[in-house]
Structure formats: C-alpha cells, structure tokens
Amino acid sequence: SAVISQKPSRDICQRxxxxxxxxxxxxxxxxxxxxRQQPGQSLTLIATANQGSEATYESGxxxxxxxxxxxxxxxxxxxxxxxxxxxxxxxxxxxxxxGAREAFFGQGTRLTVV
Amino acid sequence: KQEVTQIPAALSVPEGENLVLNCSFTDSAIYNLQWFRQxxxxxxxxxxxxxxxxxxxxSGRLNASLDKSSGRSTLYIAASQPGDSAxxxxxxxxxxxxxxxxxxxxxxxxxxx
Numbered sequence: 001s002a003v004i005s006q007k008p009s010r011d012i013c014q015r016x017x018x019x020x021x022x023x024x025x026x027x028x029x030x031x032x033x034x035x036r037q038q039p040g041q042s043l044t045l046i047a048t049a050n051q052g053s054e055a056t057y058e059s060g061x062x063x064x065x066x067x068x069x070x071x072x073x074x075x076x077x078x079x080x081x082x083x084x085x086x087x088x089x090x091x092x093x094x095x096x097x098x099g100a101r102e103a104f105f106g107q108g109t110r111l112t113v114v
Numbered sequence: 115k116q117e118v119t120q121i122p123a124a125l126s127v128p129e130g131e132n133l134v135l136n137c138s139f140t141d142s143a144i145y146n147l148q149w150f151r152q153x154x155x156x157x158x159x160x161x162x163x164x165x166x167x168x169x170x171x172x173s174g175r176l177n178a179s180l181d182k183s184s185g186r187s188t189l190y191i192a193a194s195q196p197g198d199s200a201x202x203x204x205x206x207x208x209x210x211x212x213x214x215x216x217x218x219x220x221x222x223x224x225x226x227x
Contacts, residue, residue, distance in 0.1 A: 001160070042219055090156075094158075100165070103160065105160075106157050108156050
C-alpha cells in the first residue's frame with residue numbers, strides 16, 4: 001500500500017484568502033490526483049498532477065482557482081484561491097499503486113470558509 | 115455514460131450481524147472496482163480491489179464479489195462491529211489510465227453495540 005500524508009487535516013479560513021494543502025507520498029509516483037468532496041456529495045476529480053508538467057484540470061476547474069505544484073515524484077500541493085463559502089469541502093489527494101492500479105487516498109483536508 | 119448506484123443508502127444493524135452492501139453499475143466495460151471506507155470528515159481507506167477478470171476478493175471479515183455481466187458488486191461484512199460504522203463507497207475505474215473513477219453515492223452504516 002501507499003502511505004499518503006496530507007496537511008493540514010482541517011482549517012477554518014476567511015473568505016477571500018487562500019489555503020495551500022500539501023500531499024506527501026512515501027514512494028515515487030508518476031501521477032497524483034486531487035479531489036473535492038462537497039458536503040453530502042461524492043468525490044469529484046479536480047486535476048491530475050504530473051511531475052515536470054502543468055496539471056491537467058477537469059471540466060469546471062481552472063488553474064487560477066486551484067493552482068497545483070508538483071516539484072518532485074513524492075510531493076504535490078493544491079491551493080484553493082480567493083476562497084468563498086462555496087469552497088467549503090473536503091479536499092483529498094490520491095495516488096495509484098503501480099501494477100494493480102489500486103487507489104490510495106490521503107486523510108483529507110476539511111476546509112471551512114467563513 | 116457509466117452510473118453507479120448503491121443500495122441501501124443507510125443501514126443500521128446490531129453488533130454481530132452479517133450484512134451485505136450492494137453496488138450496481140450500468141456499463142460492464144470496467145477496468146476494476148474498488149470498495150472504500152470513509153469515516154466522517156476523513157479520507158478514503160481502500161478495503162478491497164477487484165480486477166475486471168476476478169469474481170471475488172477477501173480480506174479478514176470482508177468479502178467482495180463482482181459480476182461484471184450483470185453490473186453488480188456486493189460487499190459482505192461478517193460479524194459486524196461498532197468500529198465498522200462508516201460510509202462505504204464503491205468506485206468503478208473505467209480504463210487503465212489516470213484515475214477515471216465513477217463513485218457511487220455510498221452506504222452509511224451504523225453498527226449498534
């Protein structure tokens with residue numbers, strides 16, 4: 001299995017500010033994935049982060065709002081910019097275990113925007 | 115378009131019962147199917163992964179089956195415990211590239227002591 005450390009685990013932020021979420025994996029992976037889970041909803045993929053290239057964003061998500069960094073094969077950050085109460089969600093990072101393509105997730109970041 | 119449903123939406127059982135959670139999907143062309151557990155406000159914990167060519171997987175008290183032709187998977191939990199209380203999600207992976215999951219809405223399980 002893959003061990004994923006995600007920080008912070010939760011935060012309460014003022015509207016208009018930004019929050020950067022960190023995701024550290026215990027092994028090198030090609031792709032890292034960022035998800036949002038709005039209250040009472042299932043997971044929605046935000047973007048796929050590859051090392052050395054720009055992230056690929058899903059429909060409805062843009063780089064200006066959710067900039068992503070991927071400086072090496074074990075680390076990535078997601079920033080939620082210019083936050084509004086609608087951004088209150090759980091944000092999760094995920095990786096695949098090679099071969100079997102089993103997905104592993106971080107512990108999640110529970111964001112509340114007030 | 116792949117759609118995933120889970121029945122029941124919520125389930126409350128006394129401790130010690132055996133129970134079955136159901137997952138249905140509309141398109142049988144899947145790469146694999148994964149069952150996850152999610153505690154409130156937390157991330158997802160992988161429980162079982164079933165490849166499209168497999169019929170079932172077992173881990174401890176958990177057994178998951180897959181019938182691709184009928185678009186169904188079940189998660190069987192034996193001798194349930196209060197610590198099993200969580201939301202259980204099934205996710206269908208559509209192809210062998212990226213994470214192109216379709217998640218079910220989840221079954222919220224409460225095991226009463």
